[in-house]
Amino acid sequence: MNIIEQLENITPYNGRPVEVVDKKWLISFNGYKKKKQNFNTYYQFDPLAIVYCESPEQVSEVVQLAGKENRILRVRSGGHDHEAECSATGAIVIDLSKMKHVSFDKATKIAEIEPGARFEDIVRILSAYDVSIPHGTCPSVAIAGFISGGGWGPWTRSKGMCCESLVAVSIVLGNGEIAYLDERTQRGRELLWAIRGGGGMSYGIITKFYIETFPLPDELIKFELTFKGRFKSMDVFKVWEDMIAPSNNPELTGTNIKIKARNPEDKDSIEECVIYGSFAESSETFKTKLKVWLKPLETDESFLEEYLKIEEIREKGKQIAGQIFFEELYVNWELGQAKLRGGTPSPHKVTSRVVVEDGWGASGRQNLYESLNTCILPTSQELKDSGIECYATHNAISGAYYANHKAAGTGNTESSFPYKQRPFIIQYQAWWKLEGNIPEAKFKKCLNSVLEWQQECRDRSFPETSGSFISFKDASIMTKHYFAESYEELKRIKEKWSNDPENIFSSRKTII
Ligand SMILES: Cc1cc2nc3c(=O)[nH]c(=O)nc-3n(C[C@H](O)[C@H](O)[C@H](O)COP(=O)(O)OP(=O)(O)OC[C@H]3O[C@@H](n4cnc5c(N)ncnc54)[C@H](O)[C@@H]3O)c2cc1C
Numbered sequence: 414m415n416i417i418e419q420l421e422n423i424t425p426y427n428g429r430p431v432e433v434v435d436k437k438w439l440i441s442f443n444g445y446k447k448k449k450q451n452f453n454t455y456y457q458f459d460p461l462a463i464v465y466c467e468s469p470e471q472v473s474e475v476v477q478l479a480g481k482e483n484r485i486l487r488v489r490s491g492g493h494d495h496e497a498e499c500s501a502t503g504a505i506v507i508d509l510s511k512m513k514h515v516s517f518d519k520a521t522k523i524a525e526i527e528p529g530a531r532f533e534d535i536v537r538i539l540s541a542y543d544v545s546i547p548h549g550t551c552p553s554v555a556i557a558g559f560i561s562g563g564g565w566g567p568w569t570r571s572k573g574m575c576c577e578s579l580v581a582v583s584i585v586l587g588n589g590e591i592a593y594l595d596e597r598t599q600r601g602r603e604l605l606w607a608i609r610g611g612g613g614m615s616y617g618i619i620t621k622f623y624i625e626t627f628p629l630p631d632e633l634i635k636f637e638l639t640f641k642g643r644f645k646s647m648d649v650f651k652v653w654e655d656m657i658a659p660s661n662n663p664e665l666t667g668t669n670i671k672i673k674a675r676n677p678e679d680k681d682s683i684e685e686c687v688i689y690g691s692f693a694e695s696s697e698t699f700k701t702k703l704k705v706w707l708k709p710l711e712t713d714e715s716f717l718e719e720y721l722k723i724e725e726i727r728e729k730g731k732q733i734a735g736q737i738f739f740e741e742l743y744v745n746w747e748l749g750q751a752k753l754r755g756g757t758p759s760p761h762k763v764t765s766r767v768v769v770e771d772g773w774g775a776s777g778r779q780n781l782y783e784s785l786n787t788c789i790l791p792t793s794q795e796l797k798d799s800g801i802e803c804y805a806t807h808n809a810i811s812g813a814y815y816a817n818h819k820a821a822g823t824g825n826t827e828s829s830f831p832y833k834q835r836p837f838i839i840q841y842q843a844w845w846k847l848e849g850n851i852p853e854a855k856f857k858k859c860l861n862s863v864l865e866w867q868q869e870c871r872d873r874s875f876p877e878t879s880g881s882f883i884s885f886k887d888a889s890i891m892t893k894h895y896f897a898e899s900y901e902e903l904k905r906i907k908e909k910w911s912n913d914p915e916n917i918f919s920s921r922k923t924i925i
C-alpha cells in the first residue's frame with residue numbers, strides 16, 4: 414500500500430472512514446485546493462495529504478505512520494498560525510477541525526474543549542451557562558494554537574492569559590501514546606507547564622483541553638474610542654498606559670490600542686489611533702470612568718458623542734448581545750478593514766515585541782513613535798490604492814491577575830508564558846487583499862515598502878522591549894526570543910517527556 418492508501422485505511426471512527434484529501438481531489442469543488450488553504454494566504458503550501466481525524470486514536474495512528482514512513486508531519490486546528498506552520502509542502506497534515514466539541518461540567522466548572530473548537534462556538538456555548546474562559550478576539554481562531562501560545566484577549570487583565578486556566582489535557586505523544594496530564598493529580602506536571610504558553614506542536618498533539626471557567630460578570634460592555642485630528646497618538650498612548658497600570662481599573666478586563674503607521678512626510682496623512690476595551694460594569698459607570706481617564710486630553714461631550722462606540726453584552730446578569738456578537742467577538746481589536754473581518758482568509762505579515770517590566774517611559778514612547786512614523790512607508794493614498802493597511806496593536810497584559818500573581822510570589826511556576834510581569838505586547842501588522850483592480854507593479858512596490866517597514870520594526874534598536882510573543886509569530890525571530898527565561902526548561906521538558914526521539918513534532922518555530 415502506498416502512503417495515501419495507508420492513511421485511508423486508518424481505523425474508522427464510529428463506523429466512518431477517515432477523510433483523506435490529496436492531489437487526486439485537485440479539480441473537485443471543495444477539494445484539495447480549498448482544503449489546503451490556511452488563514453494566512455500569503456503562504457501557499459502543497460501538503461501530501463490532509464487527514465481529518467475525529468478521535469485521539471486516529472491521531473495516534475497517523476503520528477505512528479508518519480514516524481514509520483519518515484514523513485513531515487503538521488497539525489492544524491483553526492489554521493490561523495501567522496506563518497501557516499500548520500501546513501507544509503509534502504507534509505501529512507492532521508486536521509482537527511472535526512474535533513470541535515465543547516461541554517461544561519456544572520459541578521467542577523471545567524469546560525472540556527476539543528482542539529478544533531473556534532471561539533465563535535466556545536464563547537456562545539459557555540455563555541449559555543453564564544461562564545467563560547479567557548478567550549481571544551477573533552471568532553475563527555481555534556483553542557489549540559491560541560492556548561498553546563499563551564492566549565491573549567479581552568480578559569487578560571483580570572484573568573491572565575488563557576493558558577493560566579488550563580488544568581488538564583489529553584495528548585498524543587511522539588510514539589503514538591495517548592497520555593492524560595492533570596494538575597489536580599500532578600500527573601504530567603512538567604509537560605503541562607510547557608504546554609501552557611510554550612508554543613504549538615512542540616510537545617505532542619493535544620486532543621482535548623480542560624479549562625477552568627469563571628462566572629461572567631452581571632454587567633459587561635465593550636467599547637472603542639477613536640482619536641484623530643488634533644490628538645497626538647503618543648499623548649493618547651500615555652493615557653492608555655495609565656489605564657492599564659497593574660493596580661488601576663480592575664473593571665477594565667482587557668484592552669488594546671491600535672495606532673496607524675504612516676509616512677510623516679505625507680501631508681495627507683494624519684495620526685490616528687483607537688482604544689478598544691472590555692469593561693465589567695454598566696455603560697453609565699464606564700462613561701464616568703472614561704471622563705477621568707481622558708482628562709489629560711481635554712476631550713468634551715461632543716467628542717465622545719462622535720467617537721465613542723459602546724456595545725452592551727450583559728446587563729443585570731443576562732446576556733443581551735445576540736448571535737452577531739459571537740460571530741464578530743472582538744475581531745476589530747486586531748484587524749483593520751471591515752472587509753477582512755471574520756473567517757475570511759487574508760494575506761498578512763506580523764511581528765511583535767514585548768515591553769520590559771520597568772523602564773518604558775518617554776524613551777519607549779519615542780521609539781514606538783519613530784517605528785510607526787517613518788519615510789520607509791508609502792503615502793496613505795498609495796496604501797489605499799494598493800489595498801494595504803499597516804498599523805500596530807498594543808495588547809495589555811498588566812492588570813489585577815498578574816499583579817496578584819506577583820504579590821503571591823508565584824513567579825514563573827505555573828505556566829511557561831514568560832511575560833507575566835510585562836505591561837503590553839506591541840504587534841506590528843500589515844494586511845492586504847488580493848482582489849480588486851490594483852495595478853500589479855504599483856502593488857508590488859507598495860507591499861515591498863511595507864514589508865521593509867516591518868523588517869525595520871523587528872530589527873531596530875528598541876531597548877525598552879525584549880522578546881516576542883509566539884502567537885504573533887514571525888519566523889525570522891530566533892525561537893529562544895519567544896520563550897525568554899522559559900526556553901531552556903522547555904527544551905529539557907520536550908526532550909524528556911514528548912517521547913519524540915525522531916523530532917516528528919517539528920516545524921520552524923517549535924522548540925529545538
Ligand atoms: C485574525 C487573527 C486574530 C488573532 N487574534 C489573537 C488574539 O486575540 N489573541 C491571541 O493570543 N492570538 C491571536 N491570534 C493568533 C492565534 O492565537 C495563533 O495564530 C494561534 O496559533 C492560532 O491557533 P489555530 O489553532 O487557529 O491555528 P493553527 O494554525 O491550526 O495552529 C497554530 C499552531 O499550533 C499548532 N497546533 C494546532 N493544533 C494543535 C494541537 N491540537 N496540538 C498541538 N499543536 C497544535 C500548529 O501546528 C501551529 O504550529 C490571532 C490570529 C489571527 C490570524
